[in-house]
Amino acid sequence: MAEIKLYNTRTRSKEVFAPLDPENVRMYVCGPTVYDRAHIGNARPVIVFDVLFRLLRHVYGPKHVTYVRNFTDVDDKINARAAQSGRSISQITAETTQWFLDDMAEVGALEPNLMPRATAYIPQMITMIEDLITKGHAYEAQGHVLFDVRSYAAYGKLSGRSIDDMIAGARVEVAPYKRDPMDFVLWKPSDDATPGWDSPWGRGRPGWHIECSAMAYELLGESFDIHGGGNDLTFPHHENEIAQSCCAHPEGRFANVWMHNEMVQVEGKKMSKSLGNFFTVRDLLDQGVPGEVIRFVFLSTHYRKPMDWTDEKAAGAESKLDDYLRSVDLYGDLDAARIAAPDQGIIDALSDDLNTHGALMGLEWMANHAQGTKLAANLVFLGFYSFExxxxxxxxxxxxxxxxxxxxxxxxxxxxxxxxxxxxxxxxxxxxxxxxxxxxxxxxxxxxxxxxxxxxxxxxxxxxx
Structure with a gap:
């Protein structure tokens, strides 16, 4: 069995991956808030953790890996989009959820085993909040329920900050009902125009952070193996997830390994609408950029480094993939490729903290050495194509x-x-x-x-x- 090493944000080191239960390897990745098309930055964690999912399935067996990625379908951005468009919230979230799945399929991502919607787990969130109040880690104030960050001594360890440093260096919501500026919302009241659910604290809706904690607990238990997402989620989202989950279930550890991908730039600049370099995955697809080209560009850069999308890289990726297809045509046997195992060199590269650049170098070697059958098998394994x-x-x-x-x-x-x-x-x-x-x-x-x-x-x- 391959030895997998992964960089753990919590320990700031690369560690040998040892699943809690090799018969049930469990991974949770924060998914999208569904109110619009996924931009290319949204696609990076999908592609990164899709590669990890494929690696884990290869090493431990497809039946022994559970991958959960959620949909946030209750959010103020969704409410605003509904008010702006005159459409119902359910229409917007259903449409944008399908858009997301379609676009991610175009870039070669397998669907996770479970894709829970936040609105389907409101009772579980309420139960967790009640438990936090009972244990002294949360309090009710003016229709809100807030988590008391000072009640959790380890708060800030994931992001490497102290609470006082966070207060000094961060913009936090100033509210008279907060005991501490860093306390965060678990539950908030809803007016008649806003989605809401009955709760012990009145009609309201959950805060953002409690969603993932409740869904991860229900689907993966109080302890699981890997939690992933973009590094913009490290604080406050993942820091808050750890705090509320470990306080609600002190018998567990929540996630053993925390993995975070870096952000996406465009032509060397931060992606933003004001710079005119903001575009969605669908924009690229509609412009004729194939999904496999998008995937190739993303995998050319290690997930913990900033990824720069450029037209030049896209053209180079398309040319490379075309060369690989010609090699498969000339030297490959697709029937034999269907039953071939992934190349050990590519498995070894991925096992070294998802060294996707090294894996792509393996494809290059196969193409240059007329290994068409092996090349075909590994193009499929890495998600560029299905065999069909x-x-x-x-x-x-x-x-x-x-x-x-x-x-x-x-x-x-x-x-x-x-x-x-x-x-x-x-x-x-x-x-x-x-x-x-x-x-x-x-x-x-x-x-x-x-x-x-x-x-x-x-x-x-x-x-x-």
Whole structure:
């Protein structure tokens, strides 16, 4: 069995991963708030933890891994979107949840085993809040219930801050009903225009942080193996999750390993609407950037380093993947690939704190050494294609090659005539049309070779017939 090492934010060190129960490896990752399309930054934790999910399934067996990723479907942003659009909250959350699943499938992400919606776990949240009050870790004030951060001595250890430092360096909500500025909301009142549920403290709705604690406990227990998300969640969200979960269930540890991915930039700058460099996964897909290209760009950078999306990287990724498909076409056996195990070198790279760049170097080696069958198996393992998609891609390449045979012969004949007449205008015109159709044209002393390129478009070849 492969030895997996993961960087644990809690201990600030890379550790050998030892699951609490190898028969039931459990991972929780914070999911989206569903009110709009997922931007490319939202896709990074999905892709990162999808790779970890695939690795864990390989090492421990698919039936022995439970991956939970939630949907936050009660939130003030959702309420605002409903008020702005005149649509119901349920319509908005149902639509945007499906958008998210569709877009993440396009970038090769497997669906987690469980995808709970926050609104389905309100009773469990109320029960946890009641328990926290009973144990002296929370208090009611003016229709709100707040967590008392001073009651948990370990508060701040995940993010490496003291409570006093947090107060000095953070913008916190100033409210007269708070005992301490750092106390955070577990439950808040709802007016008639806002979603709400009956509770011992009146009609209201949960705070953000309690959602994940309640769902993780119900689905994974008081202790589980891995908790993941973007590093923007380390504080306050994950810090607050630890506090309320460990206080509600002191017999447990909550998550053993905490993993956080770095943020996404665009062309070297922080992504923002004001800079005009903010775009969604769907924007890229609609612009013709394939999902596998998005995934390749993301996996080219280690998850704990900032990832810079650039047009140049996308073009390079598309070219690489096209090369890999040609190698599979020339040297691969898809039937054999379906039953082949992932390459041990790629498993070893991923086992070293998800060294995805190293895994991609493994693909490069296979392509350069005519290991088409192995390459196909590992392209699927890393989530770039399913076998059905890979088979369709290879069929397209082979159909394109057949289509190009007579055109290659015609170009060869035109070239021979041009060599005699010294007039290469016809040859140049044919080459231009072929290039515009996404055909790679190679001419040498040995003859003419035509290959379908990444942007091959058979319809554009009609003018050459």
């Amino acid at each position: 998609q890979l088979e369709a891609k290879i069929d397209e390449i082979r159909a394109g090659k057949l289509l190009l045979i007579p055109l290659g012969n015609a170009l060869q004949a035109a070239r021979a005539r041009a060599m005699e007449t010294k007039d290469f205008s016809v040859v140049d015109e044919m080459k231009d049309k072929l290039s515009n159709a996404g055909v790679l044209v190679k001419m040498s002393k040995a003859g003419v070779e035509l290959e379908p390129g990444p942007n091959f478009n058979a319809a554009e070849l009609e003018t050459l017939k």
